[in-house]
Amino acid sequence: MNANYTLRDEIRDYWSLRAPTFDQQVGHEIFSEAERQAWRDLFLRHLGPGEGRQALDLASGTGVISHLLHGLGFDVTGLDWSEPMLSQARAKAARNGADIRFILGDAERTLEKPESYDVLVTRHLVWTLVDPATAFREWHSLLKPGGRLLVVDGDFVSDTLVKRVIRFVEKLVPGLAGAAHAPNAMRETHERILSRVYFSKGARAQEVAALLGEAGFAHIVIDRDLKQIHRQQAKNLPLLKGLERATQHRYAVLAVKTST
Structure with a gap:
């Protein structure tokens, strides 16, 4: 592989x-209005209504979270490092008539102007970070005084009893557990990446919160009450996969940049 x-x-x-x-x-995508409302409730609980405030959706992918924030009245920028993801996001925004700005950038080193956002949101990004301490300091710098960061993430790595049951069932009756298998090359790439990121053993809420504190954030709150979201997602998952989702260590962490 190229050394660079x-x-x-x-x-x-x-x-x-x-x-x-x-x-x-x-x-990834939201498949029901009930799930969409559960996400809205989470954002309103921690961020309040948009009211034209500037929001940055870090690692925005196809723009699912960007659209939720836009619907709540935020002026939204979605940032992602993948051009194919951005292409999908821009097409979706065009179809929906949503005035969302999508830009190419690395969520760990955004190159955005300091103190230019009121709100930062990430979903399922932190567990993939190479250098979260540096990323969190960067995110702190992007917020205006009093600005809020909301991290939605989880430990998708650690083994659990439910995971072991699913593997056992899948071994007995392949396909019964509804496990979706990625192509071998894709799965191997995922495992190779996972073994080298910072949270290779799983992104636990307390460790994320501690690193946010070290980066300068304050008033840090861990919210583990995501059951409404998981309940709605489970309706579109096989039974055992829905149970796995409900029992995983998933959470939201709110952190605030204090006024100076």
Whole structure:
């Protein structure tokens, strides 16, 4: 492999390959109005109504979270490092008539102007970060005084009893558990990336919160009450996969940049 081809490049290229089918998966796209409302409730609980405030959706992918924020009245910018993801996001925004700005950039080193956003939101990004300490300091710098960061993430790595049951059932009756298997090359790439990121053993809420504190954030709150979202997602998942989602260590973390 080219010595100049970094882990960040591999992560970008992996998600670029995932872009064409990204919106087909539960947990990426939203498949019911009930789930959409559950997401709105989470954002309103921690961020309040948009009222024209500037919001940055970090690692925005196809723009699912960007559209939720836009619907709540935020002036939204979506940032992603994958051109195929951005292409899908822009097309979706055009279809929906949504005035959302999508830009190419690395979520760990955005190159955006300091103190230019009121709100930052990430969904399922932190567990893939190469250098979260540096990323969190960067995100802190992007917020205006009093600005809020909301991280929605989870530990998708650690083994659990439910995961072991699913593997056992799948071994007995292949396909019964509803496990979706990625092509071998894609799965191997995912595992190779996962073994080298910072949270290779799983992104736990307390560790994320501690790193945010070290980056300068304050008033940090861990919210583990995501059951309404998971309940709606489970309706579009096989039984055992829905149970796995409900029992995983998933959470939202709110952190505030204090006024100076």
